Amino acid sequence: MRVTCPHCGSKAIITSRENVADNVSELYCSCSNTKECGATFVTSLAFKxxxxxxxxxxxxxxxxxxxxxxxxxxxxxxxx
Ligand SMILES: [Zn+2]
Incomplete structure (x- = not known):
């Protein structure tokens, strides 16, 4: 699974994961474009x-x- 930065579109690294409900997790991510962006963000992963x-x-x-x-x-x- 690949997560991309919502700001610059670079590949992001999942640094941790928190299960918030059955089949729903929050992924804590860090943009790999550290020189120009460096954003950290949370995205959701859910079974549909x-x-x-x-x-x-x-x-x-x-x-x-x-x-x-x-x-x-x-x-x-x-x-x-
Ligand atoms: Zn970025």
Missing amino acids: HYLNPPRGDTAQLAASLIKNLPNNIQLDLLGL
């Missing part, structure tokens, strides 16, 4: 949503859906 759910979640979801179907349809889906 899955593009694909974790494999375990998919299997659990499929199992719970199948369990709610009538037995004959469950057997049909399983090829039995």
Whole structure:
């Protein structure tokens, strides 16, 4: 992950991280362009949503859906 300085656009270094909520962190950053800028700033990093759910979640979801179907349809889906 690359963080850039909001002032000069140079690469910034993450100096520390503070978790402020579940899946939300504040990144304390320092601009690497020390001669011309030298800004330090805080930026946020947050989880937004899955593009694909974790494999375990998919299997659990499929199992719970199948369990709610009538037995004959469950057997049909399983090829039995
Ligand atoms: Zn800068």
